[in-house]
Amino acid sequence: MGRRRRRGGREHxxxxxPEAIAALSQTLPAGPSPEIFRRAKxxxxxxxxALWQLLFRALSPPAAAGARASPALGAQVRxxxxxxxxxxxxxxxxxxxxxxxxxxxxxxxxxxxxxxxxGPLLEHLLARTRVWLGDEIPLCQYEAxxxxxxxxxxxxxDGPVDIRHLQWLxxxxxxxxxxxxxxxxxxxxLLGKIHSYTRGCHSDRGLDHLSVAEIELLRDxxxxxxxxxxxxxxxxxxxxxLEWRRRELVFWQWMDTVLGSCPLEASPATFLPRxxxxxxxxxxxxxxxxxxxxxxxxxxxxxxxxxxxxxxGGCGPEWGAAQRATQxxxxxxxxxxxxxxxxxxxxxxxxxxxxxVKRDTxxxxxxxxxxxxxxxxxxxxESxxxxxLxxxxxxxxxxxxxxxxxxxxLIWILPPGR
Amino acid sequence: xxxxxCSRRLVAxxxxxxxxxxxxxLQLERSLRVSRRLLRTWEPAETPAAExxxxxxxxxxxxxxxxTPSPQDLRELELLTQALEKAxxxxxxxxxxxxxxxxxxxxxxxxxxxTTASAPPGASGxxxxxxxETKPPRGIHQTTVPARGLPxxxxxxxxxxTRMGRGAxxxxxxxxxxxxxxxxxxxxxxxxxxxxxxKGSLLKLPMAxxxxxxxxxxxxxxxxxxxxxxxxxxxxxxxxxxxxxxxxTSGWPGSGLAAAEVEAEAGxxxxxxxxxxxxxxxxxSAEPADRIQEYYSLLTLEGLQAxxxxxxxRLQELRAAVAGQQLGPWTEGRCCRAxxxxxxxxxxxxxxQLLFYSSPEELQSLAVLGLRVAMLDQQIHLQKxxxxxxxxxxxxxxxxxxxxxxxxxxxxxxxxxxxxxxxxVLRDEPAD
Numbered sequence: 001m002g003r004r005r006r007r008g009g010r011e012h013x014x015x016x017x018p019e020a021i022a023a024l025s026q027t028l029p030a031g032p033s034p035e036i037f038r039r040a041k042x043x044x045x046x047x048x049x050a051l052w053q054l055l056f057r058a059l060s061p062p063a064a065a066g067a068r069a070s071p072a073l074g075a076q077v078r079x080x081x082x083x084x085x086x087x088x089x090x091x092x093x094x095x096x097x098x099x100x101x102x103x104x105x106x107x108x109x110x111x112x113x114x115x116x117x118x119g120p121l122l123e124h125l126l127a128r129t130r131v132w133l134g135d136e137i138p139l140c141q142y143e144a145x146x147x148x149x150x151x152x153x154x155x156x157x158d159g160p161v162d163i164r165h166l167q168w169l170x171x172x173x174x175x176x177x178x179x180x181x182x183x184x185x186x187x188x189x190l191l192g193k194i195h196s197y198t199r200g201c202h203s204d205r206g207l208d209h210l211s212v213a214e215i216e217l218l219r220d221x222x223x224x225x226x227x228x229x230x231x232x233x234x235x236x237x238x239x240x241x242l243e244w245r246r247r248e249l250v251f252w253q254w255m256d257t258v259l260g261s262c263p264l265e266a267s268p269a270t271f272l273p274r275x276x277x278x279x280x281x282x283x284x285x286x287x288x289x290x291x292x293x294x295x296x297x298x299x300x301x302x303x304x305x306x307x308x309x310x311x312x313g314g315c316g317p318e319w320g321a322a323q324r325a326t327q328x329x330x331x332x333x334x335x336x337x338x339x340x341x342x343x344x345x346x347x348x349x350x351x352x353x354x355x356x357v358k359r360d361t362x363x364x365x366x367x368x369x370x371x372x373x374x375x376x377x378x379x380x381x382e383s384x385x386x387x388x389l390x391x392x393x394x395x396x397x398x399x400x401x402x403x404x405x406x407x408x409x410l411i412w413i414l415p416p417g418r
Numbered sequence: 419x420x421x422x423x424c425s426r427r428l429v430a431x432x433x434x435x436x437x438x439x440x441x442x443x444l445q446l447e448r449s450l451r452v453s454r455r456l457l458r459t460w461e462p463a464e465t466p467a468a469e470x471x472x473x474x475x476x477x478x479x480x481x482x483x484x485x486t487p488s489p490q491d492l493r494e495l496e497l498l499t500q501a502l503e504k505a506x507x508x509x510x511x512x513x514x515x516x517x518x519x520x521x522x523x524x525x526x527x528x529x530x531x532x533t534t535a536s537a538p539p540g541a542s543g544x545x546x547x548x549x550x551e552t553k554p555p556r557g558i559h560q561t562t563v564p565a566r567g568l569p570x571x572x573x574x575x576x577x578x579x580t581r582m583g584r585g586a587x588x589x590x591x592x593x594x595x596x597x598x599x600x601x602x603x604x605x606x607x608x609x610x611x612x613x614x615x616x617k618g619s620l621l622k623l624p625m626a627x628x629x630x631x632x633x634x635x636x637x638x639x640x641x642x643x644x645x646x647x648x649x650x651x652x653x654x655x656x657x658x659x660x661x662x663x664x665x666x667t668s669g670w671p672g673s674g675l676a677a678a679e680v681e682a683e684a685g686x687x688x689x690x691x692x693x694x695x696x697x698x699x700x701x702x703s704a705e706p707a708d709r710i711q712e713y714y715s716l717l718t719l720e721g722l723q724a725x726x727x728x729x730x731x732r733l734q735e736l737r738a739a740v741a742g743q744q745l746g747p748w749t750e751g752r753c754c755r756a757x758x759x760x761x762x763x764x765x766x767x768x769x770x771q772l773l774f775y776s777s778p779e780e781l782q783s784l785a786v787l788g789l790r791v792a793m794l795d796q797q798i799h800l801q802k803x804x805x806x807x808x809x810x811x812x813x814x815x816x817x818x819x820x821x822x823x824x825x826x827x828x829x830x831x832x833x834x835x836x837x838x839x840x841x842x843v844l845r846d847e848p849a850d
Contacts, residue, residue, distance in 0.1 A: 090664050283733060287737075327717060371774060416839075
């Protein structure tokens with residue numbers, strides 16, 4: 001390291017690589033030193049564990065990454081392999097690396113570069129550990145796991161359960177939500193007080209009052225120092241990330257050489273037996289839903305079409321224009337609907353965190369959300385969801401009635417209060 | 419008893435849901451603890467203010483008045499502050515006593531608190547601005563001779579001090595340096611407890627923090643701003659080429675569909691289904707007022723039908739890809755599927771938006787709504803999962819007899835009543 005940077009010419013490109021790698025290593029959380037990168041190019045075994053750990057941190061779900069102590073290297077290796085697999089990593093060499101994490105540093109370097117090339121990995125990693133200084137309330141949607149993941153290392157017996165156990169779990173869930181709502185209400189009341197007591201204290205006029213994190217900083221000097229340190233180290237990483245952006249071209253040129261130095265893969269071997277990745281269950285569920293929707297649409301549309309055709313006789317010439325206009329309108333309508341799910345979500349549901357600011361509504365101008373508007377949007381959403389749940393429950397009722405009705409000699413008394 | 423696979427799946431789902439709740443609760447409790455602590459009386463060792471004398475702020479809610487301090491007052495204030503800062507610097511070099519008699523060293527801003535200048539000496543050090551310094555004052559014993567001299571000059575128009583405090587603090591960003599210690603007056607006084615309610619408006623963030631925080635937001639803004647086109651283009655070209663090379667050198671003839679992608683598409687299709695269903699309900703429940711509307715409804719329904727067919731087709735393709743073992747030579751399960759994909763949907767470098775609320779009640783209703791929406795989302799997901807597993811069981815009618823009836827009853831309660839109510843089953847014996 002320590003080559004001089006010179007402007008222009010090959011020297012420049014060559015000399016810029018250490019800086020680029022240094023910037024990369026500084027941006028990555030607990031990033032391996034630039035020396036590791038260099039050793040990895042030559043597939044040195046000592047570079048492998050650090051790279052496994054780095055990939056583990058990058059690929060594990062955000063919540064898990066910080067919370068628990070990191071698992072053993074072997075577990076990390078397995079997780080990295082499976083995560084890369086599900087992302088579609090194209091090289092099979094990775095799967096064949098030993099689980100003790102002692103080899104394969106060049107392959108890991110390629111994997112890291114692959115992840116970097118595919119998406120804004122650095123930005124995501126930075127965002128995960130971002131220091132938030134404001135107060136917020138949870139407005140994100142519930143991310144339903146698509147399929148139950150492999151059951152957590154099991155506490156109780158994994159055997160079959162009685163349905164009463166399920167009922168008990170559901171009841172527990174209901175109570176937990178109730179508790180959550182009460183706690184949240186209390187927190188909001190406290191925040192309201194805190195915000196109003198510190199009115200006018202913030203140097204930023206737009207914010208006007210302090211947030212809990214900022215007041216904590218004042219109350220507890222030790223904590224305040226730590227917060228400052230975290231901010232400062234985040235700033236360093238951010239600067240390194242910007243530096244990386246300026247220099248990354250050199251890195252990609254280098255990675256080309258790394259890739260070139262790999263031996264070519266053998267012809268595709270036999271497939272190893274494996275489970276189908278997302279599980280048939282998930283696709284099955286969606287398929288069933290789509291089928292039933294299709295059936296209902298057909299059931300609704302056909303009679304209407306028939307009725308329409310029957311009446312279509314008495315149309316005047318002006319009808320043609322109206323007809324075309326309607327077709328056009330419906331086409332646009334449905335296209336917009338399709339865009340709504342293809343683009344992944346209504347913009348009205350911000351995933352981005354919002355900093356709470358208590359302000360007299362009359363005094364508010366400028367960018368930012370207003371609680372009243374959000375409340376309105378959420379109410380609409382709530383009623384839609386309630387309606388959807390109600391429909392599902394009705395379907396179940398009908399289905400159960402059908403199944404049970406076949407059983408003679410029984411009277412089913414539905415519970416009151418529906 | 420339920421069959422094994424079914425049990426495992428359902429228990430796992432419910433446990434996931436319970437864990438999600440537990441995590442939220444944990445975070446909430448953490449925040450509650452912190453907030454409650456802030457609203458209580460702060461420990462003397464920690465109080466930043468603690469000017470013993472000032473009248474408690476009577477009316478926090480008093481609207482900030484319109485009058486602003488005159489320029490002359492501001493100048494005097496500025497002079498005082500500078501003098502005090504200098505005194506502190508001198509003093510700092512002299513003594514580093516770290517006794518934690520928090521109250522003593524730190525004076526509240528005269529401008530906001532000082533009552534009359536005849537206030538006891540404790541109040542006299544107040545010309546300087548309220549510091550946010552929570553470190554214990556140094557050198558209580560250092561009688562601040564220079565300092566004492568200064569404050570005797572009362573700030574004239576400090577009549578409306580509370581207002582001035584705020585006004586000044588906002589009109590003049592006079593910093594109170596983090597280590598600015600306004601030395602205590604000669605007679606240390608017993609500190610009054612600091613409560614946010616009474617003295618919250620005196621707080622001021624340290625300069626060091628403000629600098630770092632503003633740098634932080636500036637850097638984030640830079641990171642999230644679109645890059646200049648040339649560098650971005652060459653870099654992205656280089657990246658695409660690299661990815662291409664990776665693929666070709668792997669010798670892998672895969673269809674290119676990764677498990678995560680299949681899952682993402684399945685999610686989209688699910689969403690499509692629910693949006694379309696919603697539109698269908700809207701159309702079906704509306705009464706067409708005239709022929710055009712009738713035609714509109716008809717075309718909409720047929721259009722939806724066509725789109726559903728397309729979706730089913732796509733689903734078939736996905737299933738074929740999954741079944742055709744084209745997804746890769748790996749044996750592991752698929753944890754971390756969501757980690758990068760769901761992050762992908764949100765731009766990580768967004769600066770936090772501001773959410774304005776005007777009253778705690780408004781905030782409460784918003785927060786509760788947010789939770790209810792999340793809860794309903796979860797309930798709908800669980801409902802679908804339960805339906806998929808339990809309805810077939812009921813349909814299979816085994817074990818026959820009373821156990822099946824019990825199962826029916828339980829399933830009905832779970833699926834149709836949210837587990838809250840039960841139906842009753844009576845056997846209708848024919849009269850003999």
